[in-house]
Amino acid sequence: MTEQVFAVPASIEGMVDDLREGLLPPAVFHDRDVYDLELRRIFAKSWVYIGHETEIPSRGDFVTRNIGEDPFILIRDEQGELRVLLNACRHRGAQVCRVQAGNTKGFVCPFHGWTYRNSGELVGAPVRTQGYAALDLKEWGLFAAPHVINYMGLVFANLDPDAMPFEQYLGDYKWYFDIQFALSDGGMEVLGEPHRWLVDANWKQGAENFCGDSSHTQMTHRSVLDVGIIGSAAAGAPKEGTGLHIHDCSGHAISIRQIPGEAPFISYPEEVTRHFHPGVLNQDQFDLAKRSLLQNGTLFPNFSFLHIGLSDSPEKPQAGFLTLRVWQPKGPGQMEIWSWVLAPKEASPEYKRRAYQVGMSSFSPSGSFEQDDVAVWPGVTRSAGTVFAEMNDVRFNYQMGMGDMSSSKPLADWVGPGVANSTNAGEGGLRTFHKTWFERMTNTTVEISDHD
Amino acid sequence: MTDAAIAAHAVPISTIQLVEIGVQRLCEEFLKLEAEYLDDRRFADWFALLDPAIDYEAPVRTVRENWDGSGISATAFYLKEDYDSIETRVKRLRSRYAWSESPATRTRRLVSNIRVARHDGNPTLMAVRSNLAVFCHRGDAAHPQILTAERFDAVRIGTGEPRLVKRTAILDAAVLGLKSLSIFI
Numbered sequence: 001m002t003e004q005v006f007a008v009p010a011s012i013e014g015m016v017d018d019l020r021e022g023l024l025p026p027a028v029f030h031d032r033d034v035y036d037l038e039l040r041r042i043f044a045k046s047w048v049y050i051g052h053e054t055e056i057p058s059r060g061d062f063v064t065r066n067i068g069e070d071p072f073i074l075i076r077d078e079q080g081e082l083r084v085l086l087n088a089c090r091h092r093g094a095q096v097c098r099v100q101a102g103n104t105k106g107f108v109c110p111f112h113g114w115t116y117r118n119s120g121e122l123v124g125a126p127v128r129t130q131g132y133a134a135l136d137l138k139e140w141g142l143f144a145a146p147h148v149i150n151y152m153g154l155v156f157a158n159l160d161p162d163a164m165p166f167e168q169y170l171g172d173y174k175w176y177f178d179i180q181f182a183l184s185d186g187g188m189e190v191l192g193e194p195h196r197w198l199v200d201a202n203w204k205q206g207a208e209n210f211c212g213d214s215s216h217t218q219m220t221h222r223s224v225l226d227v228g229i230i231g232s233a234a235a236g237a238p239k240e241g242t243g244l245h246i247h248d249c250s251g252h253a254i255s256i257r258q259i260p261g262e263a264p265f266i267s268y269p270e271e272v273t274r275h276f277h278p279g280v281l282n283q284d285q286f287d288l289a290k291r292s293l294l295q296n297g298t299l300f301p302n303f304s305f306l307h308i309g310l311s312d313s314p315e316k317p318q319a320g321f322l323t324l325r326v327w328q329p330k331g332p333g334q335m336e337i338w339s340w341v342l343a344p345k346e347a348s349p350e351y352k353r354r355a356y357q358v359g360m361s362s363f364s365p366s367g368s369f370e371q372d373d374v375a376v377w378p379g380v381t382r383s384a385g386t387v388f389a390e391m392n393d394v395r396f397n398y399q400m401g402m403g404d405m406s407s408s409k410p411l412a413d414w415v416g417p418g419v420a421n422s423t424n425a426g427e428g429g430l431r432t433f434h435k436t437w438f439e440r441m442t443n444t445t446v447e448i449s450d451h452d
Numbered sequence: 453m454t455d456a457a458i459a460a461h462a463v464p465i466s467t468i469q470l471v472e473i474g475v476q477r478l479c480e481e482f483l484k485l486e487a488e489y490l491d492d493r494r495f496a497d498w499f500a501l502l503d504p505a506i507d508y509e510a511p512v513r514t515v516r517e518n519w520d521g522s523g524i525s526a527t528a529f530y531l532k533e534d535y536d537s538i539e540t541r542v543k544r545l546r547s548r549y550a551w552s553e554s555p556a557t558r559t560r561r562l563v564s565n566i567r568v569a570r571h572d573g574n575p576t577l578m579a580v581r582s583n584l585a586v587f588c589h590r591g592d593a594a595h596p597q598i599l600t601a602e603r604f605d606a607v608r609i610g611t612g613e614p615r616l617v618k619r620t621a622i623l624d625a626a627v628l629g630l631k632s633l634s635i636f637i
Contacts, residue, residue, distance in 0.1 A: 100514040100523075100626065192528030193512050197628035223547035227540055313536035336627065357532050364633075366530050368544055371552035371632035378631070 008442050009033035015438055020448055022399035026384035029202040035332040042301050042440050043068030045160040047169045049303035049326055050074045050084055052190045053153045060103040060118055066328050073097050077119040084145035084157040085120045120144050152181040171250025172417035179289050180307050184275040186345030188322055191356045195339045197365045201377035203335040206327035210296050210304035212245045212255030212429030214238045220376055224368050228314040234293045243424025249417050251436035253429030254297035263290045267309015268320035275346040284415040300436050302327040312361035321355040323363045333381050401426020469569040479568045479580045479607055482614045487561040490636055495542045503615040508533040510621040530633050552634035558589040576610030597630045601637055
């Protein structure tokens with residue numbers, strides 16, 4: 001692959017020693033060379049989230065999405081197949097689709113008129129008999145992602161022809177991932193169009209945060225604790241027993257807040273939980289969901305989820321919902337956040353409206369939580385580019401909960417996969433994220449013993 | 453029907469409909485006062501302008517083909533608020549830990565193209581349509597982020613002070629350039 005000409009930038013070459021110490025060079029959030037390599041070795045080679053099947057229920061339905069910075073069309077073709085097509089005419093490269101969503105049988109390029117079916121197949125070009133008589137239509141369809149999978153309604157694509165199968169990529173993380181999407185037979189349904197907004201921070205700020213940055217909530221989100229729309233068990237200081245961090249789980253991580261012996265069930269009300277049963281989950285997975293206040297994680301690289309119950313007023317009961325988000329890179333110093341709110345398919349229309357309202361009020365551009373995350377993150381991106389940091393060979397500290405730093409040891413008898421800690425006073429999930437990132441960037445495997 | 457329910461069935465004002473000059477002035481001054489309170493961060497005074505039955509929304513919009521509808525979502529919103537949720541947002545802004553507005557965005561609201569008509573079925577409920585531009589200066593950034601929107605409001609006049617009963621604020625942006633919508637629009 002031509003990507004091999006991009007060498008690993010010197011700024012991250014020796015990073016493995018930093019990772020062993022729980023440190024991170026600021027270059028990962030700033031350097032253009034690093035970013036250019038990310039687009040090629042991470043976004044072009046990972047399973048990247050594209051959209052949810054419930055966003056395009058009918059044949060011809062489409063939405064436009066991105067992989068890295070490349071524009072794609074996710075469309076359900078006339079046969080009902082999900083296609084992920086590069087939004088670029090095969091003739092001279094103009095975009096064949098210039099809207100964000102719709103329904104169509106095909107695309108006509110506005111430049112010279114090359115015409116494609118909604119499967120991406122080229123069906124014609126103007127004055128073909130005069131000027132393109134020998135054009136082999138079969139060879140000139142829209143470029144399509146070589147691998148597309150619909151996993152529990154989630155559509156992921158991988159641009160690498162040699163990509164490992166999605167289930168292998170997910171690996172042991174499946175145990176936690178499936179809980180989010182399979183509590184009821186119908187699975188989860190997307191409620192409405194996504195929020196999209198720009199934040200002047202590196203995409204990894206969002207991705208690492210959802211790996212289990214449990215100690216930021218009491219500070220970054222102190223205002224929502226003050227107002228009383230969430231309890232301290234769910235967003236206060238990390239705590240032994242209620243906190244649960246799982247890291248090094250096939251390269252991914254998850255953070256859980258739970259109340260052992262109780263059944264908050266992510267604050268879903270009885271009218272919703274009566275549709276929940278183990279189904280494809282085993283009893284251990286189901287029991288974990290039952291005692292959970294919230295679960296959040298990142299499937300490497302830039303797809304995160306948060307399953308939580310909140311309210312938009314202390315006067316109103318909490319409502320459970322699932323938010324999905326994509327941290328889309330737009331250069332080293334900017335990302336576009338995409339977020340969706342989901343609820344179990346079996347929930348009533350009234351409950352879905354309520355779940356949407358609560359989800360939007362907490363995690364969206366106007367979200368009472370998320371507003372404050374994005375107020376803080378741009379500062380990191382700015383610090384990462386400072387000359388003085390470079391002069392002083394500065395490293396960011398990700399040592400929280402690592403080795404002797406932690407007052408507790410990993411759980412020896414944990415029922416699920418990965419390394420589990422019964423306290424969330426740690427940054428093990430973030431270390432997992434950056435270790436995975438380094439491995440993918442350098443095509444190496446790193447052995448790090450992280451007894452969180 | 454409640455005022456909010458009547459307002460929900462409001463027809464957009466698309467012809468010249470003259471109302472009494474006093475009513476027109478009252479509605480215009482109401483929107484200007486509201487903008488002043490918000491720009492001055494007098495949130496308690498602003499909140500007092502809202503009817504307890506307030507239905508306040510800002511829908512998400514998506515770019516669609518011209519023949520494929522407005523693209524204004526019926527199900528996705530940047531704001532979908534009632535009296536209690538707005539009160540919670542206002543309370544949060546009083547916390548010194550509300551980092552998105554601490555330090556605060558300096559906003560300058562320009563309200564124009566104000567059109568006023570009566571709602572059918574309720575002589576004291578006015579349909580008020582306006583254009584809004586909000587210049588948002590944050591931190592030490594030299595240039596503002598600008599939000600523009602069209603607002604469809606229902607304002608109750610008659611006995612007592614005017615009150616906002618319903619607002620639909622339709623933003624022109626399909627992707628927000630503002631990192632957080634931590635202001636009211």
